[in-house]
Amino acid sequence: MKNVYDIRHEKNLLYILSPNGDSDEKETVSENIYAKTAVIFYLYYLHTLSVYLPYVDGVSKDIDIYIISSRKEVLEAVRTHLNQSGRKRVQYILKENRGRDVSALLVEGAEIIKPYKYICFLHDKQARNAKVKQDTDLWIENLWGNLMGGSDYVANVLRMFEENRRLGILAPPEPVGDNFCTWYGYGWHKSYSVTRELADMLQLNTDLSPDKPPITIGTALWFRRQSLQKLFDFGWRYGDFDDGKLRYQDYLSYGIERIFAYVAQDAGFDTGTVMTVDYARKQTNYLQYSTSILFSEAKRFFPVPCISDLKAYKINKEKLLRFAGKNRNLYLYGAGEMGRFCFFLLREANLFPQGFLVSGRDGGSMVCGLAVTSIQDKKECLDCAVIVTAFEERIRNEMVKNLKDRGFYNYLVFWGD
Template sequence: MIWQRVMTLIQERGWKYFVYKVVMKFCRQIDSFDFTTARKPLPEFVYMGVTPTNNPEIETLRLRDSDDYALELPFKGNLHVKKSAIAAIIHIYYPELSSEILRYLRHIPLTTDLYISTDTDAKKSEILQQFSHYGNGSIVVKVVANRGRDIAPMLVGFKDVFDTYDYFIHLHSKKSPHSDGGLLDWRQYLFENLLGSEAIVRSHLYLLEHHVGVVFPQHFAPLRININWGYDFTMLKQLLKRMGVALNSEQLLEFPSGSMFWGRTDAIKPLLDLELSYSDFPRESGQIDGTLAHAIERSFLYVCEIAHYKWAKVARREYYPLKKTLLPTSVEQIDTLLPRVYRPLFNRYVDGGGRLDSTLPEYSRYNTYPSSCSKPRLNLMVPTINAKEIFGGIATALRVYNALQTALGHACDYRIIVDIGKISEETKANFPRYHFATNVIDDTVAMQVVETVEHKQLHIRKDDLFLATAWWTASSALYLLEDQERFFNVSHKLLYLIQDYESHFNAWSASWIFAENTYKASERIIAILNSEELALFMSRRYDFYDTYYLPYTINAGIQKQLQSVTRKRQILFYGRPTVARNTFDIIVDALALWQKRNPITSQSWQIVSLGEQYPDTYVSHVEHLHIMGKAPLHEYATLLSESMIGISLMVSPHPSYPPLEMAYAGMKTITNSYEGKDLSQRSDTIVSLDILSVEAIAETLERLCDEIETNGFSTTEHGVSALDIDMKPFCAQQLSDSLWS
């Protein structure tokens, strides 16, 4: 019994999960050891610990210094940018810095209108005098309340300005008086990296023209240790909640420290839409943290992603000491280098800590990255493609995928995402046109297989379509669609090959809930239902966006190899002890009962078990039984041709293939009904039991054997009928014509 449970666990969840369960059982005996709650950042990341003054409330997830890359300024190559007016939104609290700011602004090669805020009329007069010779655009100077530092004047005082411009730069007269002189060079560092030369400005604008929403200088080196949540997490969480986004403390923190940056106006629109007012900001009292302005400073990149844009960090080599993390950049390399700089903030960069990570390892969410490749792509999501691990469900998935690939042709690329099994070398030979990878850097490959067992990372294109083939792949795919919508502001449907009512595989459990949730996302799903019976069952329960069904057809390889031979007194049954819905225990006990009731006639009958290997102790009480396991196709066809009786049960609305294949080959076949499923409607050779029990199967088997002994074996071969249902049969060409419409 223990061996059966071990084999079941390994076959359903894999060796890694089995080893994990053994280790966990051992660890539970040791009170001082419990790693179910351990949080482990991915290798490039680290937690900045809590300190009394620097990071007083919660830990902060950050990139390690050695993995925190920036694009090196200025970029090489043709930095041509379109002619477009720019808004420079500048808060000048210290008017004595006006001439310095003006000197840097002269490096902008395009018309730039200045919108300057300050807090007194006297400062306004001084600023106007300093900028009197500015000739590259208009100037507006506004006196505002001394609230919210440089943030409130931009988002409240000049909110209407953003309606007029595509691009802007945000600056302020930074002195950092609270630093006791430790950050005196910070302002120069920011100005040099934002406006240090015309080539630097053009580099920023080039990024903004290529779907980057915010560009900001890499963190000032002396400040790196202070990049944390501070006292601002709760306020930031509330701010993002108003934008419809939930923040948690395990998300990566990244922001333009110093709050100076280049941006697209669309990239901060969710923040502008909050309609903040000056009264939302506290009066100025020298605060160094814990205000709405500090929370907004930490929000800019989250807002940028909410608005469907990427962000980028840049730096000049002469001003940044961590030289190895600066990526020399040409315009031709930006698409290749940007993934090393931009880390989507809503990804999950921490492993462990949740029960589902251990109890349902297949239920996982990918870390995703927006691809710059514009070619449409069809993605098949399957547990494995190894030949020895492929049963009917995966074989059907590959058949549907290949049919769509034939219909789509060279109009799109193709990717197979393997989420559980390790891909064998033998398998690679079966997919000669595909490039195999575990961690994809180049997303322009036309045909690839990505193994994601250890690296849950995927690039997503704007026109990626996903074909899910099991509930957990559908669950992952729905998350991928969310990420795709956040990256590109598109809303594609999910192709969902529903091969059975998977909720009931998992008996009122978390798996049951998650499987059910995938069906309930019906408005996003184009369902491809794997049989007429299943299509009728699912359509009564769920209102999918669109629905197709796969009419049953005999496997072409089986059909070709069926033979007209003399039948043997042989019973073929589908025996898979690891799959509960195939009711292995009921079948073998029914066979044993039939033999006990017919001790003489049963001696002339052989029994063959197909499906999977298992210990012979499972069937030690059944005589004349041979365990064949998963048979090659030609051997399976031979067994179908020469056997007289078949038994294949499926406690679900899907008929499964074996009973229909047995009936097609002319065998007398015993199966079961299920909520409207009655396979006897398809063939006179099928007996569909309404009440499934050991006794019912034994009695039916006895009756069929008696009929054969009395009347001889006779049957109508190749007699499985189609069911006429009011639904669209799957047609790859018809479906492919509408996929991206």
């Protein structure tokens, strides 16, 4: 069984949909599919309703809407707004002020979802402080715009589910932003252990690994009811949630928002990512720029320039550590970027070379606190082990020839085949 993160990549379960539709696209959504679809909104903040009501207005009037809040004034404000638009298929639910959006979905939503085939769940958000407000605003656009981008967009989302019967969930992409690290593979945020406990409690047959980040963040998603039925059947109660623990990253709610794709996998369904064309443009632009900054700065400490080299690095690192672990009188051939890189990899594993070797007569200096010796001056070679550190093939070959010419046969080429 593969991890959901890898499955999404290998199957290319990334859907970039137009917010508009034409008649041909609409015809592919069966006439009664809207009757089998529900949208659940959890709204808490009265002062930000103006941000979210346009998304609510964009839902087709043939789709049932459920507005859930723990605040009467929010429900009344939404009711007043929707009554003015003449919308009929709306229910308003006052929930207990406990568990926030997660209990809105799992406690109140457990009965709501039963007659439906497809459900969308969304909730409002508020920035924790001014520093992250711009990133949070982009995240709100990510969650709401990519899941509820207008009636034609929703028709396109439903068409994706109808055309791909193995598709169980469509979630917005992992958030990007100057203060967010989730997109770069850090989506667990110390919540892996509670997610693992939750998976065991639900007896999920799934691949859950701390080395593979989750692909649902923020409790916002479209889902096929069948794909998450096991999660809803658990019988959640308000007493399961303690909002005082929300400041801890290993709290239950943070595990639940990350568990959706694994529940779907257990039920035999895939999880994909969906976004609008406009958001995809913004995200691509941001990631292109930020990735360039990251790699440029990281090159000082991690001189691996592309993804294929990153994959090769893992194999080469294991090879390096095995060789160094067997040889104590160890030297690194090359004192440049890759030489220093190898030194830090060894030091991290509590393996310490004797020094650096270089070609020509450039010895006599110090690098990383170790002496640099010219290979021409290195006479004692019978018990020496050498790691050739060069990245460029031509230089590696020259180094190997220099070693053999001087009787060094116990060596390892760190990089290369």
